Amino acid sequence: MGTDFHTNTEGRKGISSWIFSTDHKRIGLLYLYSILGFFLTGVVIGLLMRLELIAPGKTIVSARTYDSLFTLHGIIMIFFFIIPGVPASLGNFxxxxxxxxxxxxFPRINLLSWWLYMIAGITAISTIFLPGGPPDTGWTFYPPYSIRTPTNVSVAAFAAFIIGFSSILTGLNFITTIHRLRAPGMTWMRMPLFTWTLYSTAWVQxxxxxxxxxxxxxxxxxRAFGTxxxxxxxxxxxxxxxxxxWIYSHPAVYVMILPAMGIISEIVPTFSRKTVFGYRAIVFSGLTIATLGYVVWGHHMFTSGMSDVSNMVFSFITFAVAVPSGIKVFNWIATMYKGSVEVKPPMLYAFAFIFLFSIGGLTGLINSAVATNIHIHGTFFIVAHFHYTMFGGAGFAFFAGLHYWFPKMTGRMYNFRASTVACITLFIGFNVLYFPMFLLGWQGMPRRYYDYPPEFHWNNLISTLGSWILAAGLLIMFTNLARALFKGEKAGNNPWDGTTLEWQTTSPPPHENFAEIPVVTQGPYSRKREGQETGDR
Amino acid sequence: MVKHTDDVGAKMGMWLFLFTEMLFFGGMFLLYAVYRAHYSADFSGASSELNRVIGTFNTVILITSSFTAALSLSEIKKGALRSASVSLGITALLGIIFLIIKYTEWSAKIGHGIYPGSAYFNDLAHGKVLFFSLYFVMTGIHALHVLIGIVVFMVILFMVHSGTVRGNNFIKLENAALYWHFVDIAWIYLFPLLYLLR
Structure with a gap:
């Protein structure tokens, strides 16, 4: 005890002190680095796709390659970045x-889940090099084409199968941890909101x-036997x-967004110097989203040939999900109201999240109405919508969390100016990249198409320019963080004046987290100890 | 590493895992339900080609093995390591017998050309193709679970022998037994759906 977890190697040396460690903080960082690795791979593929679409006709790759690019981009970003993104990296830590x-x-199961993640990742990437080439079905693997295509669909599907185990193991580990290992006095209604969303997420997982x-x-x-x-x-x-x-893949959307909402629910009260508004409402809206998210999968299939009754029921329940999501947004804004808001980098990313996620959420309502859905189904409108929720939502919240907990994880602080510039560049780049896709989709440009008629040229060109701005933003952000990792100033144990338990231990935390297990006597966001007038939490 | 001896937590983890198993099999039961509704005549025709006697015999074997698994748990709680080991051994043995019978059943079907991909198979009525595919996939995945269970029981047997699993530390055995009961229950549903329902 006492030494921080970076120096305490549990008697192992070099790389094996990481890849065989059962310390949740080391595993969290392992996940973080591997997830960022896959994220950057996905980004490069995305940039190539945008470059291909800069002008009508063939630009840099063949049509077949383009099919593989959007498939790999989807598989990598969904299965290897955004689903495990927040829970497995920040959640684990x-x-x-x-x-x-x-x-x-279960620390050893935790390590096993990272190994399964890596095995799955390498399996997925290996499809590029195997004879037959990477799959060209889109990440959704829809049959009958996925049965017929000679590409390595089976290998890629098997990779997703393995990573499923990794996800399940993380989920059952988190649920058991939350049920069994809370500190004395940490009742359910005193749990931090990020933990609450990890709990809802784990059940979905x-x-x-x-x-x-x-x-x-x-x-x-x-594919193998013709069953x-x-x-x-x-x-x-x-x-x-x-x-x-979709019975899986729609709930998976909530695996991506719920912990992201949890991050925002941590950051907003901290930087508003106020207790969170409507703690219980945020908790129960999270559980409601997890539950409703289970029974809306049919909205992906409005044009697939379901009965009208099914379409209407799925449409109605999808609209219902907007209510708990709206409650959360309302609560974040209400937390800031009359707060003493400090716009430090994590808060700036949180602002970007709230704005982009709101656009993503509201365009979701357009998709969930059956009539409009039939017009925009399978178009770029859908692409724009889910990038606003998944990247603008979950992705930006992940960046927000990364900036919020970076000093806790590393003990060092990054440059505020650079991260502010990065955030603004990302925000501009993001909107320039994805907003034209709403227009393209509305005009009827289908997704996953290699070519387009000349009238779509302008919006595609603007979108590709946006992808370069976004890439520049990412470059600034990651360079800044990487620099801080080695040269950053010492951050201190609680640089943001956070109230939750992670801020009460040292930065980086010691091997077993706390010198003495804390006893909890109040809600997670209570600032009572500073003598301020606030409610119980 | 933190040393945990949280038996309640370990059991909770096992139950959560069994939920996931239930949903894993659930996907196949869903396909069964839908295709049975589509092709009920074909399904009952194909189902009558399965051997009920063998199916019943295997059911008895598996239920008995669940009994011996439960018995080994109550024995080890009493500290009776020897009789617990015997019960564990019998459980694994019954599992092996189940697999051998399953193997002969599969070989007979395959011997008649009934397997996915064969020329004979592809000429069958659509409902029959789906029924036999479901038969092979469902009993195959179930058999894989039985195989894993046998290996787990062998390991537990070794642990009892080496003293890791004993009268005051039996959570591993308890979890293995929970898993085995799940494998049993899955079969309890598979058997009537595939063999009995006409």
Whole structure:
């Protein structure tokens, strides 16, 4: 005890002190670095796609390559960046700290989940080099084309199958940890909101992921043996694949966004110097989103040939999800109201999140109305919408969290000016990149197309320019953080004056997190100890 | 590393894992339900080609093995390591017998040309193709679970022998037994759906 976890190697040397460590903080950082690695791979592929679309006709790659590019971009970004992104990296690092525990409930299973993640990642990337080439089906693997194509669909599906196990193990680890290892006095209603969203997320992870595991396994068997489940020529029904696929993949959207909302719920009260507004409402809206998120998958299939009744029911429930999401946005804004708001970098990223996520959420309502959905289904409108929620939402919240907890994880502070410039550049680049896609989609440009008629040229050109601004923003942000990692000033234990338990230990935290397990006597955002007039939490 | 001896937590983790298993099998049950509704005549025709006697015999074997798994747990709680080991051994043995019977059943089907991808198979009615595909996939994935269970019980047997699992530390055995009961229950649903329902 006493020495911080970077210096305490548990008796192992060099790289093996990381890749065999069962310390949740080391595993969290392992995840963070691997996830960022996949993120940057996905970014490069995305930039290539945008470059191809800068002008009509062939620009840099062939049509077949383009199919593989958008498939790999989807697989990498969804399965290897945004789904594990927040829970496995920041969640792993912070969950035990926030509830006052020494580690997660199953440290070795935690390490196993990282290994499975890496094995899955390498398997997915290997499709590029295997004969047959990377899959060209889109990340959704829809049959019957995914049964017929000679590309390495089975290998990629198997990679997603393995990473499913990784996700399940993280989920069951977190649930057990939260149930069993909270510090004395940490009642359910005193848990930090980030922990609460990790809890909701973990349930979604363990209850939804097995469904995609069996679906992808059945797809692999279909390709290998011709079982016929999804093959119309053998009596099977491709629609069944879509149902099973989205029974997982829609809840997975909430695996991405819920912990992101949790991060914002931590940052907003800290930088408003106020307790959070409506703690219970945020907790229960998170649980409601997790529950409703389970029964809306059909909205991906409005044009696939479901009955009108199913379409209407799925449309209605999808609208209902907007209510708890709206409650959260309202609560963040209300927390800032009459607060003493300090716009430090994490808060700036949180502002960007709230703005971009609101656009993403509101355009989601346009998609969830059956009538408009039929017009924009499978167009760039959808691409714009989910990038606003997934990248503008979950991605920006991830950056916000990264900036918020960077001093806790490393003990060092980054340059504020550079991160402010990075955030503004990212925000501008993001909107220039994705907003024209709403217009393109509304005009009827389909997604996943390699070529387009000349009237779509302007918006595509602007969008590609935006991708370069965004890339510049990422470059500034990561350079700044990397520099701070080695040369940053000492940050101190609680640079933001945070109130949750992770700020009460040293930065970086010692090997087993706390010299003495803290006893919790008040809600997570209470500033009572400073003699301010605030409510109980 | 933090030393945990939280048996309640370990059991909670196992139950959560079993939820995921339930949903994993759930995907196949969903396909079964939908395709049975589509092709009910084909399904009952194909189902009558399965051997009920063998199916029943295997069911009895698996239920008995669940009994011996439970028995080994209650024995080890009493500290009766020897009889616990015997029960564990019998459980693993019954699992192996189940797999051998399953193997002969599969070989007979494959011997008649009934397997996904064969020329004979592809000429069958659509409903029959789906039924036999479901039969192979569902019993195959179930058999894989049985195989994993056997290996787990062998490891636990070794742990009892070496003293890791003992009268006051039996959570590993308890979790293995929980898993085995799940494998049993999955079969309890598979058996009537595939063999009995016509």
């Amino acid at each position: 912070l969950l035990p700290l926030q509830i006052g525990a020494r580690d997660v409930a 363990i209850l939804a992921t097995p469904v995609i595991a069996i679906t992808l396994l059945l797809l692999i068997l279909e 016929g489940f999804f093959d119309p020529s053998k009596g099977g029904d491709p629609l069944m694949f879509e149902h099973l696929f």
